[in-house]
Amino acid sequence: MNKLSFITTLLAVPAMLVAQSSGLDPADILKPLSDQWPSYSGDMTGKRYSALKQINTQTVKNLSLRWVNNGITNGCGPNGTGPATDTAGGGFGGGGRGGRGGAAAGTIVVGGLGTGEVNTCAPTRFGGGILFVDGILYGASINDVYAIDARDGSVIWHYYWKYRGGTTTGTRGPSMWHNYIYFELHDDWVVCLDARTGKEVWKKEIAPFDQQYFSSNVPMVIGNHIIVGTGNDTDEPAYLKSLDPETGDEQWRLYSTAQKPGDPGLETWPSLEAARHGGGTSWIPGSYDPDTHLYMFGTGNPTPAYTQGRGDGDNLYTSCLLAVNIDTGKIVWYFSTSPHDTHDWDSTQTPIVADAMFGGRMRKLVMMATRNGYFYVLDRVTGEHLLTSKLGLVNNYASAIGTDSPLHLNKRGEVQRNPNKDATIAGSLVNDDVLNHPPPTFVPETGLFYVHETNSMRISYLLEPDPRGSMGLGGIGDGGGVSYGTFLDAIDYTTGKVKWRHELTNGSVGLTSTAGGVIFLSNGGGIEAIQATDGKPLWHSEIGALSSPAEVFLLDGKPHVLASAATGLYMFELN
Amino acid sequence: MGRRFGLIVTAVGIGSFVAPLMAQAPAVAGAAGASGATAGGRGGRGAGVAAGRGPGRIGGFPQYTRPLASQDVLARGKALYDANCASCHAPDLRGVLAKNGANLLRSTETFSDKQGELVAASLLKHNPVVNLPQNDTLAISEYIHSIQATMGGQGSPPGRNPVGLTYNVLVGDPKAGEAAFGKLCSSCHSVTGDLKGIGSKYDDPKTLQNTWVSGGGGGRGRGGGQQGIVTLADGSKLEGRLVRRDDFLVIILLPDGTRKSFARDNGVPQVEVKDPQEAHKKMILVMDDPDNKNMHDITAYLATIK
Numbered sequence: 001m002n003k004l005s006f007i008t009t010l011l012a013v014p015a016m017l018v019a020q021s022s023g024l025d026p027a028d029i030l031k032p033l034s035d036q037w038p039s040y041s042g043d044m045t046g047k048r049y050s051a052l053k054q055i056n057t058q059t060v061k062n063l064s065l066r067w068v069n070n071g072i073t074n075g076c077g078p079n080g081t082g083p084a085t086d087t088a089g090g091g092f093g094g095g096g097r098g099g100r101g102g103a104a105a106g107t108i109v110v111g112g113l114g115t116g117e118v119n120t121c122a123p124t125r126f127g128g129g130i131l132f133v134d135g136i137l138y139g140a141s142i143n144d145v146y147a148i149d150a151r152d153g154s155v156i157w158h159y160y161w162k163y164r165g166g167t168t169t170g171t172r173g174p175s176m177w178h179n180y181i182y183f184e185l186h187d188d189w190v191v192c193l194d195a196r197t198g199k200e201v202w203k204k205e206i207a208p209f210d211q212q213y214f215s216s217n218v219p220m221v222i223g224n225h226i227i228v229g230t231g232n233d234t235d236e237p238a239y240l241k242s243l244d245p246e247t248g249d250e251q252w253r254l255y256s257t258a259q260k261p262g263d264p265g266l267e268t269w270p271s272l273e274a275a276r277h278g279g280g281t282s283w284i285p286g287s288y289d290p291d292t293h294l295y296m297f298g299t300g301n302p303t304p305a306y307t308q309g310r311g312d313g314d315n316l317y318t319s320c321l322l323a324v325n326i327d328t329g330k331i332v333w334y335f336s337t338s339p340h341d342t343h344d345w346d347s348t349q350t351p352i353v354a355d356a357m358f359g360g361r362m363r364k365l366v367m368m369a370t371r372n373g374y375f376y377v378l379d380r381v382t383g384e385h386l387l388t389s390k391l392g393l394v395n396n397y398a399s400a401i402g403t404d405s406p407l408h409l410n411k412r413g414e415v416q417r418n419p420n421k422d423a424t425i426a427g428s429l430v431n432d433d434v435l436n437h438p439p440p441t442f443v444p445e446t447g448l449f450y451v452h453e454t455n456s457m458r459i460s461y462l463l464e465p466d467p468r469g470s471m472g473l474g475g476i477g478d479g480g481g482v483s484y485g486t487f488l489d490a491i492d493y494t495t496g497k498v499k500w501r502h503e504l505t506n507g508s509v510g511l512t513s514t515a516g517g518v519i520f521l522s523n524g525g526g527i528e529a530i531q532a533t534d535g536k537p538l539w540h541s542e543i544g545a546l547s548s549p550a551e552v553f554l555l556d557g558k559p560h561v562l563a564s565a566a567t568g569l570y571m572f573e574l575n
Numbered sequence: 576m577g578r579r580f581g582l583i584v585t586a587v588g589i590g591s592f593v594a595p596l597m598a599q600a601p602a603v604a605g606a607a608g609a610s611g612a613t614a615g616g617r618g619g620r621g622a623g624v625a626a627g628r629g630p631g632r633i634g635g636f637p638q639y640t641r642p643l644a645s646q647d648v649l650a651r652g653k654a655l656y657d658a659n660c661a662s663c664h665a666p667d668l669r670g671v672l673a674k675n676g677a678n679l680l681r682s683t684e685t686f687s688d689k690q691g692e693l694v695a696a697s698l699l700k701h702n703p704v705v706n707l708p709q710n711d712t713l714a715i716s717e718y719i720h721s722i723q724a725t726m727g728g729q730g731s732p733p734g735r736n737p738v739g740l741t742y743n744v745l746v747g748d749p750k751a752g753e754a755a756f757g758k759l760c761s762s763c764h765s766v767t768g769d770l771k772g773i774g775s776k777y778d779d780p781k782t783l784q785n786t787w788v789s790g791g792g793g794g795r796g797r798g799g800g801q802q803g804i805v806t807l808a809d810g811s812k813l814e815g816r817l818v819r820r821d822d823f824l825v826i827i828l829l830p831d832g833t834r835k836s837f838a839r840d841n842g843v844p845q846v847e848v849k850d851p852q853e854a855h856k857k858m859i860l861v862m863d864d865p866d867n868k869n870m871h872d873i874t875a876y877l878a879t880i881k
Contacts, residue, residue, distance in 0.1 A: 114634065115633075117633050117634065118633060118634030163634075164634060164635075165633075165634025165635040165636070165640075166634075166635060166636045167636075167729075208686070208687055209636065209637070210636065210637045210638075210686055210687050211683060211686040211687060212636045212638070212686065212730075233728075233729040233730040234681050234686070234726075234730040235678075235681040235730060236681065236683060236686070237683075271675065273670075273675065273677055273678075277678070277681055303730065304730075394860065396863055396865075400863075400865065401860050401863055418865055420865055420866040420867065421865075421867075424867070425742055425743065425744070425746075426743065426744045426745075426746040426747075426867070426871055427744060427781070427784060427867070427870070427871075428867045429788065429859075429863055429867055429870050457859065457863075459784065459785060459788055459870075461781070463742075466669075467672060468669055468670060468672055468678070470730075470731060470732060471678070471680065471681055471726075471730040471731060471732050472729045472730015472731060473729040473730055473731070474727055474729065474730055474731025474732060475731065479781065479784065479785040479788070480784065480785030480786060480787075480788040480789035481788070481789060482788070482789065482790065482852070482855070482856050482859050484856060505820070505821045523821060523822060524821030524822055524823055524824065525821065525823070525824065528822060528823075530822075536841055537822035537823060537839075537840075537841060540822065540823045
């Protein structure tokens with residue numbers, strides 16, 4: 001070693017010490033949700049149930065605002081700071097302008113395959129899960145990822161992706177593995193970023209943009225797997241992929257429908273061609289059981305969604321809860337939540353994994369409430385069906401209106417639709433989506449599964465009577481309808497019955513609960529806390545409707561609640 | 576995937592886009608591309624894709640942004656397609672069922688094809704092999720691309736109703752509808768009173784059906800603006816228009832224009848909503864049957880009330 005390099009090494013030591021922070025150990029993602037929020041649902045059970053008892057029915061009123069950052073904007077233009085023609089130097093001022101606390105602006109790292117012309121420098125609306133790891137928040141909007149200091153809300157770095165357009169829905173957020181942050185871009189790439197700088201480590205194409213895929217899912221970190229999914233509305237083959245976290249190389253790929261002769265489920269389609277284009281996209285993450293190595297997630301609707309073109313079979317494995325071995329990518333068991341779905345009822349809701357008493361003994365359960373308005377309990381090891389119950393006040397697509405009307409199930413406990421409630425030329429009066437993808441929560445102490453319920457009916461008209469069917473979501477039109485209100489349902493998982501309903505004014509963004517018996521949700525003028533036992537309102541803050549579900553964690557020894565709204569990012573602390 | 580569309584817009588729009596757009600000449604295809612979202616009926620959802628379709632658009636899937644080939648090439652492509660491909664893949668590219676012809680609109684190869692290369696490769700693998708000069712396969716691929724450019728949002732193929740069916744909403748029995756009306760509706764409505772001439776007022780049966788099922792238009796999703804009675808902790812009552820009502824705040828506008836707001840604590844003050852549609856909503860629950868017969872019968876009956 002010569003003298004010069006010795007000095008260099010000495011100088012580098014402090015930086016190296018910092019740089020050697022190990023980030024997030026993937027084993028921590030499997031721990032029950034408590035101090036940190038290291039994944040989409042906080043932990044891999046999907047319960048969204050925080051062990052932080054300090055936030056309870058007595059103390060929740062003591063939450064106070066620690067900071068707000070209402071100055072974060074999405075990037076746009078070639079450098080993220082505004083359109084190229086903006087001679088004022090970017091009036092919208094791109095990434096991470098500080099909040100009211102005078103927080104520092106973050107460094108903008110630019111990526112993407114577009115020109116920046118399609119991006120807009122609008123106020124950032126965070127979507128999906130925001131990670132909280134070692135005092136730093138990692139959150140995202142559709143084309144932008146941010147690292148934010150959880151103590152003052154200042155942006156540390158801002159990764160800006162110049163996207164190419166295409167179908168644009170909403171992001172489910174970023175994920176983390178050691179010092180890497182992963183994020184799916186709607187124009188079908190996944191990026192791996194250095195958590196300390198926001199710089200790209202690698203990026204990989206998930207699916208061909210020219211086949212009209214769009215990718216909004218959160219890359220789920222499970223051990224040494226990064227699970228990515230993608231959406232498609234033009235009937236292109238649907239799949240889930242597992243990638244190597246360090247290289248992005250594909251480990252396995254699971255198609256939702258048969259792609260070649262002999263593939264399982266092909267017998268539920270009229271032809272291989274129909275199966276290949278039959279849908280079942282993966283755009284919402286699932287939950288994981290480390291004991292069985294099963295990743296359980298819901299697949300999207302079959303295509304064409306509403307019309308003929310899929311024969312009369314169950315169209316496996318669309319609108320299904322799938323249990324997949326994480327090491328092999330093979331389906332271990334399936335449960336169809338909407339066999340031969342004809343109403344665009346994706347099964348893309350978060351399943352909840354719990355060990356709980358059922359039928360007089362402790363069972364390893366997975367529970368799910370799905371878009372068609374049904375609730376299921378299964379044995380997650382075997383897939384054995386234990387319970388199906390009906391939600392919704394006007395749910396009539398399979399059996400008559402009435403919460404106690406007899407269910408119409410097959411031998412597997414799956415709901416059998418009434419074909420007369422499919423879209424018809426003369427119109428059929430049928431319930432709308434009873435719920436959607438925003439995540440539910442489960443509180444072991446109450447034994448209640450909480451989920452939003454929307455009650456409305458509409459007339460569904462078939463506009464495409466061609467026996468070949470339409471494509472994607474085409475072929476129908478909605479007519480008149482009637483609304484019967486929106487509620488938070490508290491479901492007794494042992495019976496499937498709704499124990500109580502609490503009327504809501506807001507649409508759902510998802511729920512979060514604590515061991516102190518509190519549930520956080522978006523309602524009224526902003527964030528609200530209600531009592532888990534009976535829905536009694538406890539606390540609220542008028543910050544406007546939330547854009548993603550609230551999160552709970554421990555910062556500097558104090559419980560905190562993070563809320564993202566259209567009006568900014570808010571951090572509450574418990575005093 | 577999700578879908579969120581305005582009830583009224585959809586209801587009004589239905590009648591306007593039943594006209595087939597099939598087998599359009601290339602020039603028409605380009606024009607249709609500009610209004611593709613409308614043709615789809617249930618158009619794209621993303622704010623980021625709100626810009627118009629068609630060549631020259633900034634951002635979006637390549638099918639909607641790629642330049643179209645010249646009219647000459649597209650005309651040749653159509654002719655070649657019709658001669659070589661249409662018998663199995665159908666004139667509208669969506670496949671002939673009886674021949675198991677693949678739908679080329681959603682084919683992986685046609686989506687990813689750039690300059691005819693994947694179309695040509697597919698023809699070589701085709702059974703029977705289709706031997707065409709490169710110039711012709713390019714023209715066919717350009718023609719296919721020009722049709723894909725007219726596809727509606729969220730996967731709808733171009734146009735609809737290619738088999739020319741008449742969309743008939745009047746499938747019910749007017750006599751049975753009269754009886755159902757008597758049982759379900761006549762306590763509040765009369766065909767010689769408030770519904771006099773309703774069949775003439777809404778001469779499109781679909782609009783008629785949408786309107787009466789909605790309770791006269793717009794029963795869905797109306798949260799604000801309802802009349803209600805607020806009962807304060809001391810038992811005093813206020814009646815007026817409810818501006819806001821949630822778990823923590825009640826705002827009511829009194830008939831004289833006074834606005835009152837109250838913090839709400841565990842349901843106090845109490846709020847009683849006077850939903851003008853309450854009776855209608857209850858009736859819908861009774862009316863609904865597994866084969867929509869009551870609804871169709873009542874529509875058929877109301878259509879006779881001229």
